[in-house]
Amino acid sequence: MRRKVLTSTLGILTFLVTASGGYAGGTAVIKGSVKLSSAAPAAAKIKMSADPVCQQQHTGAVSSEEVVVNPNGTLRHVFVYVKDGVQPGAYPAPKEAVVLDQGGCLYTPHVFGVQVGQPLSIQNSDSTLHNVNAQPKVNKKFNIAQPVKGMKTVKIFDKPEMAIPFKCNVHPWMAAFGHAVEHPFFGVTDENGSFALKGLPAGTYTLEAWHEKFGAKSQSVTVADGESKEIAFTF
Amino acid sequence: MGFFPESASSFGGEIDRLFWAIFWITGFFFLLVQAGLLFFVLKYRSRAGRKASYVHGHTGLEVIWTVVPALILLVLTIASQKVWSEIRSPRRMPKDALHVEVLAEQFAWNIRYPGPDQRMETPDDITTINELHLPVNRPALVSLKSKDVIHSFFVADFRVKQDAVPGLTTQVWFTPTKLGQYEIRCAELCGLGHYRMRGQVTVQPRRDFEAWLVETKANE
Amino acid sequence: MSRNKIFSTDHKTIGIQFLVSSLIFMGLGGLLAMLMRWQLGWPGSALPWMERMAPQGMPGGIMLPEYYNMLFTMHGSIMIFFGVIPLLVGAFGNYLIPLKIGAPDMAFPRLNMLSFWLLPVSAATVLTGFLAEGGAAAAGWTAYPPLSGTQATMGAGQTFWAAGVIVLGFSSILGAINYIATIVNHRAPGMTFHRMPISIWALFTTAILTLLATPVLAAAMILLLLDRAVGTSFFLPAGMIVDGSALAHAGGQPLLWQHLFWFYSHPAVYIMILPAMGFVSDILPTFARKPLFGYKAIAYAAVAIGAVGFLVWAHHMFQSGMNPALGTSFMIATMVVAVPTGVKVFSWLGTLWRGDIRLATPMLHALGFISMFVIGGLTGIFLGSTPVNMYLHDTYFVVGHLHYVLFGGSLFGAFAGITFWYPKMFGRQMNDRLGRIHFWLTFVFFNSVMFPMFALGMSGMPRRIYDYTQYPALAHLTDINRLMSIAAFCLAASQILFAFNFLWSLAKGKPAGQNPWQATTLEWTTSSPPPHGNFAQTPVVHRGPYEYSVPGAARDWTPQTEEPPRGQG
CATH class of the missing domain: 2.60.40.420 (Cupredoxins -  blue copper proteins)
Structure with missing residues (x-):
């Protein structure tokens, strides 16, 4: 449990770093939350017993991260980003890497964004083999093994692409989705179901929210300089 | 010799017995050939005055070392087949499995x-x-x-x-x-x-x- | 070196070209094995300096599993396709056949040159895989589809591999046609089949095996390439799901590949061992100063091994899902092969019996060959027994077995051949003392690496395993693996002696003269190295190849060309 808190904090930090990377852009903020209107489906249990190394790291049962409904009825792991309205090429990729960690035989973060050209550092924190099998359709596929704890591999996506599946063939339940975006205006809903896109220039944008199971929804938002606008998505 | 993990299935013991039967038979021929090589090399090592025998073969010996191994291999084949059909013949597939x-x-x-x-x-x-x-x-x-x-x-x-x-x-x-x-x-x-x-x-x-x-x- | 020397049609030059290139490839294949031994001895430990050599495969010096898979795939492929086969068949076949049958050259010299030059082309193609996206082929030298058969399961390196092996197939076929034509048509007067040295019988049988089996391999490779590149489904069944996506293949059968592959590759084992048996059969009489015991039995045993060798291929497939009843018939054929093999071994022992044995380097290697090959052969009986095979198949027992056949057998045979015919090839003797030290080091370290493999196999350690310590029940094998690795490094280091002796003796070796071993066959009746055209005049053969210690003769060797005394013959 402690690990989970730790890793999710790490995830939020990563998100904050990437989303507010100090660009000379604007000062507008779009934030909000994502709700699930239908009843939450029962989460499937993960069969961690398949690998004793994985099981040892969890005291209780671990559920699938596919659909995670927060206590307040919001939906976690929704990727929200500006789909249209940002001038392409205006935002150079940050040098600092987005970290994708494999710990306790789960990916953290489960859903993440990375800017095109920004390094993605994939690391293994388990004493068991993970292979990182990324199956993008536009970018180059890769499938590399990390047999030893502490191994890191840095990869860069050089074209924008949504929903790049990551999986580990040794632990079939492990799944993550990465999104390569051309600008820094993206975020993932947290344990309160909320997201925030900061530093936008004034303008009208199309925002899209993407969920691995429920698909994508979009809406148009107009913000002025310094304005902070709250919006909501509902699946 | 304790390399095998202990057998934990019904026919594991039979496979092991077959293995050890082959082990002792081939082990005998292994020792025979190695000892023969060593003995001949030591005994017939070139010395002053030695002359090699002018021998081209010996039909009796050649028949023996063709037939005897063939018979042994026949026995091994039959023994192997017996176990093989027990573990793999579809007719032996257990009904109540x-x-x-x-x-x-x-x-x-x-x-x-x-x-x-x-x-x-x-x-x-x-x-x-x-x-x-x-x-x-x-x-x-x-x-x-x-x-x-x-x-x-x-x-x-x-x-x-x-x-x-x-x-x-x-x-x-x-x-x-x-x-x-x-x-x-x-x-x-x-x-x-x-x-x-x-x-x-x-x-x-x-x-x-x-x-x-x-x-x-x-x-x- | 002049253009004529490089693109030569002289069988001796081509033979030496095959010799040198196959030795270089073997060195390369050996180095790959050392990297594997590093990982097996010290799983997951970093070799930082290797990062520069293989940044993708060994980041931070830690070997990745996919790189390990490439290593054993390329080790096997290089050793078999570019090492042992070109060495035993290419080098010695080309060099020895015309000289030993009294011919001025091969029947088709240009075809012969082409056969050699396809070898570097093939090797370059296969090795290019290391530079390909995703690295070299990593499906094992047996390349079983579906793993090897789709872009989704294996990268472009596999395509290079298959293409390269096809090219090599052409090289083998061209060589085989040439050998058969030369042996059938170009024997010197008096050189009847029953007066041919056993090495020629062996190379003749080998050429027939090559000619019959290689086209099947080439066909299988072409089908594999089509599956990979064009989307056919020769080896790919319906319903395959790779990484969550269904593949659009249907109707293929993975076992078809195994049948086609082993239809070549089992005879290939005999292609790799029969010539070595032939060299040993030439060398033993020379150094025991005694006729070969059971000449005809040995000659026919080679032919019998070759013939039965075509009926045993599916003994590699007992646990593959093939009908178990088929397993029975292939077990019987496999056991049958052991009989002519036994005949050869006993005949060699008979040759030593009451001989006058001289332990020069070639003889040591020949004796080492017998000693080691026997282990390889006998362990084959374990694997030939279908139930025992169920346990031992795909474990280190198989790895031990095949190395006793292909290193203990083929390679000691090759060392015997090289040290024996070196003076004929280069006109100088190799240093015998250095040669004997090299033999003993190789013999001791070879056994220290390979013999424990049988114990590993009996413990249930699968082959092609990057890190066996991941299985708690195998983790106790670390110590023994570490010792094997140390022995392997020593084995590799010992080969430096051989390389040094080979190169040093080219310039500084004792001049050999025409017949340094006082041997009887035709190659020793001409100068060392022989001139273009080999013989000043066509030799005439009057007797068998192994007439040593003939009673009443002045010397203890009677060349095949020596005319019988008047009134006899």
């Missing part, structure tokens, strides 16, 4: 029990990943399939190995005779995670096994 399906994929074993209705691919199936539980002293019939590439289901303690081939269903049967936990290893190269395609077999008393099935179903 516990049926388990193992679907191999890169790099995991998907295990499926038919559940109370005794039929696979129905909602009451019980499924696990990498964890095969078997009741002791009851024949188990394992149907092997593969999603992607060839894998091989290898449980050293049972002396069982059978490839799982995509497009085919292969079957292997055996009776676990010893309680305990054993490793399932993949014995056919299947990609980068081949070395780590590990499952475990747990052989339990029948009642524990039944309880495990119920518990596993409840946890799904």
